[in-house]
Amino acid sequence: MRPVYMDNHSTTPLDPRVLEAMMPWLTTRFGNAASRSHPYGWEAEEAVEAARSHVARLVGAASAKEIVFTSGATESDNLAIKGAVEARLVASKSGAHVITSKTEHKAVLDTCKHLARQGVRLTLLDVDEEGRVDPDDVARAITSETVLVSIMLANNEVGTIQPIAEIGAVARERGVLFHCDAAQGLARVPFDVDAMRVDLASVSAHKMYGPKGVGALYVRRRSPRVSLIAQIDGGGHERGMRSGTLNVPAIVGLGEAARIACEEREHDHAHASRLRDRLRERLFGELEGVVLNGPEPPERHPGNLNVSFPYVESEALMIALKEEVAVSSMPIARST
Ligand SMILES: *Cc1c(COP(=O)(O)O)cnc(C)c1O
Numbered sequence: 001m002r003p004v005y006m007d008n009h010s011t012t013p014l015d016p017r018v019l020e021a022m023m024p025w026l027t028t029r030f031g032n033a034a035s036r037s038h039p040y041g042w043e044a045e046e047a048v049e050a051a052r053s054h055v056a057r058l059v060g061a062a063s064a065k066e067i068v069f070t071s072g073a074t075e076s077d078n079l080a081i082k083g084a085v086e087a088r089l090v091a092s093k094s095g096a097h098v099i100t101s102k103t104e105h106k107a108v109l110d111t112c113k114h115l116a117r118q119g120v121r122l123t124l125l126d127v128d129e130e131g132r133v134d135p136d137d138v139a140r141a142i143t144s145e146t147v148l149v150s151i152m153l154a155n156n157e158v159g160t161i162q163p164i165a166e167i168g169a170v171a172r173e174r175g176v177l178f179h180c181d182a183a184q185g186l187a188r189v190p191f192d193v194d195a196m197r198v199d200l201a202s203v204s205a206h207k208m209y210g211p212k213g214v215g216a217l218y219v220r221r222r223s224p225r226v227s228l229i230a231q232i233d234g235g236g237h238e239r240g241m242r243s244g245t246l247n248v249p250a251i252v253g254l255g256e257a258a259r260i261a262c263e264e265r266e267h268d269h270a271h272a273s274r275l276r277d278r279l280r281e282r283l284f285g286e287l288e289g290v291v292l293n294g295p296e297p298p299e300r301h302p303g304n305l306n307v308s309f310p311y312v313e314s315e316a317l318m319i320a321l322k323e324e325v326a327v328s329s330m331p332i333a334r335s336t
Pocket residue numbers: 009010071072073074075105107152154156181182183184203204205206207213214215
């Protein structure tokens with residue numbers, strides 16, 4: 001018997017419907033989506049464009065043209081943050097400033113730290129005891145040099161769902177770009193780039209029952225039109241924002257995962273919440289002194305439960321349980 005899988009923030013299994021949608025593109029339909037001269041290319045391009053529409057619908061984009069395919073949320077975060085900052089530095093002589101929070105994923109934090117080493121000013125906001133970013137802190141941190149605010153949709157450790165609409169309103173009012181790493185929660189909780197005034201949003205397929213190694217970046221094209229400097233140059237694919245031959249089977253898989261998430265988001269929210277609450281009730285009912293880390297629902301990702309047991313070290317507990325359950329623990333906070 002393999003352990004029960006309870007580590008879905010790290011990756012999710014492939015939905016069989018996604019695999020089925022991908023199969024033809026891994027076998028007989030192998031064309032290059034950029035080949036304009038024959039049906040192998042045409043059918044691949046058509047499949048990519050259908051996937052683009054599904055992803056656009058999932059994030060609430062006004063147009064499928066606002067979706068850029070990437071290798072995953074890590075690349076999307078890099079393209080969004082470095083691309084926006086570089087575009088500003090090219091356009092104006094003033095400095096650049098980025099605002100994010102201390103509990104972002106490494107793909108955001110390390111990207112911001114990379115820019116900071118090159119002279120970009122960086123503000124790392126604190127979060128409250130439940131992991132929440134205060135929109136007023138965002139407002140206070142904005143200066144005339146601020147290019148972008150980057151705050152995630154849902155935290156991958158304690159499951160905190162951030163007040164994205166409130167932060168989006170602050171950013172829009174002050175004329176700064178708002179990037180949201182939506183890798184966690186996109187298939188579970190409401191997300192809409194227009195309603196929430198998000199200008200850039202990172203998506204990862206393997207966090208929502210799609211394949212690994214593929215993702216997308218939503219890039220707003222109207223009010224405001226976001227300009228980015230490409231981080232991978234080459235043949236000018238993806239409107240010049242991300243060159244490289246498109247991974248058609250993976251993109252089709254991402255599209256199918258997005259289509260399913262659109263259809264089943266509400267049902268899956270309720271189902272995951274029920275399972276999570278049952279586990280929580282059993283743990284808290286049968287053991288003493290269990291501590292819940294992070295917020296109560298509805299501000300918690302429906303699939304997230306993060307608990308501490310008194311006098312028990314998480315590493316030791318995980319080693320003891322590794323035959324039965326696959327879980328993960330929060331890294332011990334350390335200053336970098
Ligand atoms: C998993 C994850 C990423 C990285 O996504 P990849 O597609 O694996 O590169 C980025 N941000 C968050 C919040 C994640 O959970």
